[in-house]
Each structure stands twice: as structure tokens, then as C-alpha cells.
Amino acid sequence: MSAVGATSTTGRTVVIGVGNPFRRDDGVGDVTVQRVRNLLPRGDRRVVVTSLDGEPTRLLDAWGGAGLAIVIDAMRSGAAPGSIERIEVDLDSPHPGVALPAAASAGSTHSAGVGEAIGLGRVLGRLPGRLVVYGLEGADFGEGPGLSPEASCGVEVLTARLCEELWC
Amino acid sequence: MTHRAPAGRTLRVEALARVEGEGAMHIETRDGEVVDVQLRIYEPPRFFEAFLRGRSFTEPPDLTARICGICPVAYQLSACRAIEDACGVTVDGPLEALRRLIYCGEWIESHTLHVYLLHAPDFLGARSAIELAERDRPAVERGLRLKKAGNELIELVGGRAIHPVNVKVGGFYRAPTRRELAALVDPMARARDDALETVRWVAGFEFPDYEHDYTFVALREPQHYPVLGGRVVSNRGLDIDEAAFLDHVVEEHVAHSTALHAHLGDDEDYLVGPLARYNLNSDRLAPLAVEAAREAGLDAVCRNPYRSIVVRAVEVLHACETALSLIADYEEPDRPSVDVEPAAGVGHGCTEAPRGLLYHRYEIDDAGTILDARIVPPTSQNQPTIEHDLWHVVEANLDLDDAALTALCEQTIRNYDPCISCSAHFLDLTRTDR
Numbered sequence: 316m317s318a319v320g321a322t323s324t325t326g327r328t329v330v331i332g333v334g335n336p337f338r339r340d341d342g343v344g345d346v347t348v349q350r351v352r353n354l355l356p357r358g359d360r361r362v363v364v365t366s367l368d369g370e371p372t373r374l375l376d377a378w379g380g381a382g383l384a385i386v387i388d389a390m391r392s393g394a395a396p397g398s399i400e401r402i403e404v405d406l407d408s409p410h411p412g413v414a415l416p417a418a419a420s421a422g423s424t425h426s427a428g429v430g431e432a433i434g435l436g437r438v439l440g441r442l443p444g445r446l447v448v449y450g451l452e453g454a455d456f457g458e459g460p461g462l463s464p465e466a467s468c469g470v471e472v473l474t475a476r477l478c479e480e481l482w483c
Numbered sequence: 484m485t486h487r488a489p490a491g492r493t494l495r496v497e498a499l500a501r502v503e504g505e506g507a508m509h510i511e512t513r514d515g516e517v518v519d520v521q522l523r524i525y526e527p528p529r530f531f532e533a534f535l536r537g538r539s540f541t542e543p544p545d546l547t548a549r550i551c552g553i554c555p556v557a558y559q560l561s562a563c564r565a566i567e568d569a570c571g572v573t574v575d576g577p578l579e580a581l582r583r584l585i586y587c588g589e590w591i592e593s594h595t596l597h598v599y600l601l602h603a604p605d606f607l608g609a610r611s612a613i614e615l616a617e618r619d620r621p622a623v624e625r626g627l628r629l630k631k632a633g634n635e636l637i638e639l640v641g642g643r644a645i646h647p648v649n650v651k652v653g654g655f656y657r658a659p660t661r662r663e664l665a666a667l668v669d670p671m672a673r674a675r676d677d678a679l680e681t682v683r684w685v686a687g688f689e690f691p692d693y694e695h696d697y698t699f700v701a702l703r704e705p706q707h708y709p710v711l712g713g714r715v716v717s718n719r720g721l722d723i724d725e726a727a728f729l730d731h732v733v734e735e736h737v738a739h740s741t742a743l744h745a746h747l748g749d750d751e752d753y754l755v756g757p758l759a760r761y762n763l764n765s766d767r768l769a770p771l772a773v774e775a776a777r778e779a780g781l782d783a784v785c786r787n788p789y790r791s792i793v794v795r796a797v798e799v800l801h802a803c804e805t806a807l808s809l810i811a812d813y814e815e816p817d818r819p820s821v822d823v824e825p826a827a828g829v830g831h832g833c834t835e836a837p838r839g840l841l842y843h844r845y846e847i848d849d850a851g852t853i854l855d856a857r858i859v860p861p862t863s864q865n866q867p868t869i870e871h872d873l874w875h876v877v878e879a880n881l882d883l884d885d886a887a888l889t890a891l892c893e894q895t896i897r898n899y900d901p902c903i904s905c906s907a908h909f910l911d912l913t914r915t916d917r
Contacts, residue, residue: 335549335552336549337530337549366645367645368552368645370552370553370596371600371612372596372600372627372630373644373645375627376631376634431611431612431613434611434613435612435613435616435623438613438616438617438620438623439616439620439623439624439627458530459530459534
């Protein structure tokens with residue numbers, strides 16, 4: 316394997332919601348970052364919040380140079396709907412994307428994008444200093460807007476956990 | 484799981500579910516002959532057609548942009564043109580130029596993503612874009628740089644790179660200034676260099692020896708390489724107005740897919756997308772793109788679908804050239820949009836999405852409420868042709884083992900860039916006894 320690129324980071328934190336709000340619970344990432352955005356302390360430029368569709372190069376652009384990136388994604392792992400899994404990705408691993416379990420790799424309706432983005436980011440030197448992936452188990456990935464009751468409850472819990480992680 | 488069949492084999496490739504598309508492939512052979520080919524691709528437009536009924540005529544650009552994360556501009560502008568057609572409004576001058584400009588950004592972004600991260604690994608024997616980046620980091624860096632130039636163009640004109648918010652019926656919410664657009668000149672000039680290098684890079688790939696006498700269908704504009712409207716034409720004599728699209732294109736349900744399959748007339752398969760555009764409009768390409776196409780070995784007509792990667796690269800170069808020209812000639816409009824008053828009627832709008840012709844039709848009442856919506860995306864038009872190609876590719880390559888044959892089938896599907904999601908990652912091959 317060729318040498319991987321070096322990653323240069325700053326103290327910025329980026330919170331990225333991944334998903335499609337028109338596929339029901341696949342929108343948990345989008346809804347959660349909207350909640351976090353509303354809770355951002357005024358004038359806090361340390362934390363950047365964004366919603367993406369999971370396309371790998373957009374993730375690379377979003378977390379490039381960040382000291383900490385937190386990715387929120389739907390998962391479909393067989394766990395109880397609404398349950399949350401937190402994964403701190405080992406960026407020193409030769410294959411950091413493989414470290415993602417079903418929570419954000421095979422389970423979500425799109426998150427192969429996250430795994431690929433991590434692999435590409437490692438090779439190209441475009442990883443954040445730290446990468447945390449939160450997976451929220453969905454119940455309904457059908458067509459249309461709006462979350463299932465289970466996912467909605469999960470979003471509330473996850474938002475509180477994110478606030479704790481970001482500001483406590 | 485793998486089972487060996489004495490006389491028949493089944494290639495069943497289940498797609499990893501992803502958002503903009505979910506695909507699966509099933510191919511069955513018996514006694515050395517292909518007996519069944521099925522391609523299933525999830526089609527979000529079906530849901531959106533129902534979702535749009537009862538909404539205001541101003542909403543489709545923003546709502547249909549959500550159908551596809553990688554080609555929202557195509558959905559926005561087909562929707563705008565159809566609604567403006569219903570209301571008897573024509574958008575021209577600087578506003579039309581801005582529409583062409585933002586569309587250039589989408590072609591650059593979408594095609595570059597497909598060329599570098601999805602399709603090139605097939606030709607270079609890499610299992611993924613990650614492996615390709617490990618082998619040839621400068622090439623992938625070039626692709627990401629080129630794609631970013633497209634993103635920046637969309638962001639400046641569209642307000643943001645993903646699901647742009649500045650496009651509206653009648654034009655834009657805000658028109659950029661000449662000074663703002665001037666900031667794009669240097670990155671776009673760099674992108675043009677990268678695009679030219681991309682054409683040369685993909686021209687050196689080895690292409691499977693396969694050709695088919697397709698029916699190509701694309702828009703034909705009076706002066707431009709096709710993007711916004713014009714006649715709907717084919718290489719077999721079709722030459723119709725956008726409004727007559729559904730008089731000639733018939734969509735049908737097939738048992739194995741939730742997506743509709745489109746035909747010309749009763750049963751003529753056809754092809755939309757870069758190959759069709761190039762074959763019907765190569766005389767409209769920017770001079771630098773014409774020269775690059777010739778250097779890349781493209782004839783005036785290309786019937787090898789694997790060479791679509793070269794045509795995409797040529798179209799990216801054309802889009803960069805066109806964007807630079809549009810920026811140089813840009814005159815700030817008096818107003819960012821023209822007024823569009825609702826009028827009861829039916830409107831039709833076609834544009835050339837990166838993957839091919841995208842048709843919208845809306846029926847609205849005099850209050851502007853949408854009574855009916857119809858969207859025919861490129862993928863549903865290409866699906867019968869993709870299945871046809873798969874049939875012939877499998878028949879000609881039955882001597883390959885399952886892994887190699889599956890890889891060739893996936894590469895064949897990716898010729899059509901059915902969408903970012905469904906083009907990319909099929910999983911789990913099984914071979915079953917018959």
C-alpha cells in the first residue's frame with residue numbers, strides 16, 4: 316500500500332447529519348443536526364453544523380481540517396428502533412472504515428458513503444483529528460417525510476447526548 | 484453463498500440499499516443460454532408525483548430537487564420550464580444564461596464523481612475508489628479538484644451546493660453580480676485543464692469490445708449542445724416538440740421492478756444520456772471539446788457503451804468551456820426573475836440531466852394548484868436498454884467465472900450511471916442449482 320496523506324486539523328468541530336429526510340427515519344441525521352443548530356450558543360464559531368446526503372466527497376469536504384467530526388446517521392442493524400450506538404473510529408487503523416460496524420456501514424440506507432469517505436480520507440489525508448459516528452436505529456425507511464415515533468424519541472436522546480459531548 | 488449448477492447458473496446481486504437509488508440484478512442462464520435478465524432500480528419520482536398533487540405551482544423546483552442528491556438542478560429546471568410553459572412564460576436572456584451556468588456545474592460535479600470514483604475503478608482493476616486512490620493518488624486528487632469546481636459553481640449560482648435554494652419558477656431569487664461570477668474564472672480555468680487531462684486519462688483505458696445499434700434520444704437545441712429544451716430527436720427520425728413527449732414515450736410496469744420501463748411506441752428500447760447527446764449533437768460541442776474527443780479516438784458516432792466514460796469526460800470539458808464563456812458574457816439582469824402568474828393548463832419541460840433527458844409535466848388550475856404531475860427520469864428510460872446490454876454481455880462471456888462475470892455486469896450497469904447510489908455497490912453473489 317502506498318503512503319497515506321498527512322492530515323492537518325484545527326480546533327473546529329463539525330457535526331454532520333447524513334441522510335434523506337424524504338425516506339422517513341433515514342432523516343434522523345438531518346433532524347438531529349437541526350436540533351443541535353437551534354441549541355448552538357450565540358457566537359459559538361467553534362462548532363459547525365451541516366446536513367449531507369452521504370456522498371463521500373462531500374463528507375471529505377465537510378470534515379476536512381476539523382479537529383473533531385461527529386457524523387449522525389440512520390442505522391438498520393436489527394437493534395431496537397430508536398436505540399443509539401456511538402462509535403469512535405480508530406483513525407490509526409490501516410482500514411478505519413472497516414471499524415464501522417453495522418451501525419453505519421451495512422445498516423443505513425446510504426452509509427457505505429461514510430465508510431468509503433473514511434477510507435478515501437485516510438489515503439488522501441482528509442480525515443478530521445477525531446471521528447465519532449452516531450448511529451440511530453430506524454423503524455421505517457419508506458417514502459415520505461417525517462420520523463417514526465421510535466426514531467423521534469431517539470432523536471431527543473441523541474440531541475441531549477450531543478450537547479453533552481459538545482459543551483460539557 | 485455459492486452453489487454449482489450442472490447446466491444452469493443464476494447470478495443474483497443484491498444491492499446495498501442507498502438513498503437515491505436501490506438496485507439489484509438477477510441473471511439466469513440455462514444450457515449455455517441466457518434465459519432471464521432483471522434489473523431493479525428504486526425510483527423516487529413515483530412518490531414525488533403523488534406528493535406534488537395539491538401543492539402550489541411554485542413548489543416543484545424545491546421539492547423535486549430532493550429526488551436526487553447529485554442532480555437536483557436537472558429536477559429544478561425541468562420543473563421550472565414545465566410550469567412556465569403551462570403559464571405561458573418564457574425565461575430568456577441573462578436568466579437563461581444563468582440556468583445554463585448552474586447546469587454546467589451539475590454536469591461537472593456529477594460526471595466527475597462518476598468518472599473518477601465509480602466507473603474508473605472498473606477499467607483499472609481496482610475494487611473501489613479507495614484502492615484507486617492508493618494506486619494513483621494524483622488522479623483522484625485531480626478528480627476531487629474538478630468536482631469541487633462544479634460544486635463551487637452550483638453554490639454561487641444556486642445558493643448552496645447540495646439541493647440549491649436559489650432556483651425558482653421564473654428565474655432566481657437573487658442573481659449573482661458580475662464581480663461574484665468573476666471569482667469563478669480562475670478555478671474554472673483550472674478545472675478546464677483538469678478536464679482536458681481527464682479526457683486523456685480515460686482515453687487510455689481498455690474498453691470491452693461491444694457495440695450495439697442503439698436508438699439514441701436526446702434534446703436538440705438550435706445553437707447549443709443540449710441542456711435546456713429544444714426538440715426531442717433520435718437517430719431514427721424522431722423529431723418532436725417537448726409537449727409531444729408522452730405521445731411517443733410509453734411507460735409500463737414490469738413484474739420484477741417497482742420502477743417503470745419506458746419505450747418508444749410499443750416496444751422500441753432507446754438510450755438517453757451522454758452517448759445519445761454526443762451522437763446527436765457533437766457538432767454543437769465547444770471547439771476544445773471537439774478536439775479532445777477526436778484525440779481521444781471518439782468517432783462522430785460511438786456505439787460502444789463502455790466508452791461512455793470518455794464521452795462524459797468530453798462533456799465535462801465542454802461544460803468548463805461553456806461556463807467560462809457564460810461568465811465572460813454575463814450581463815446582470817434587471818430583475819432576478821420574471822413574474823409568473825398561475826394559469827389553468829398543462830405544461831411540459833425537458834432538460835438534459837447528466838444521466839439523460841428528464842421530462843416533467845404539470846397540470847395546474849387557475850389558482851396555481853397542481854392537479855397532476857408526471858416525471859420521466861433518465862433511468863427508467865434506460866433500464867430496458869441496460870437489461871438488453873446485460874443479456875448480450877453475459878451471453879458473450881459465459882466462460883468467465885462468477886466473480887469476473889458479476890464484475891463485468893456491474894461495469895456494464897455503470898456505463899449508464901443509473902444514479903450515484905444504485906450505480907455503485909452491489910453485494911453478495913449467489914449461484915444456485917437449477
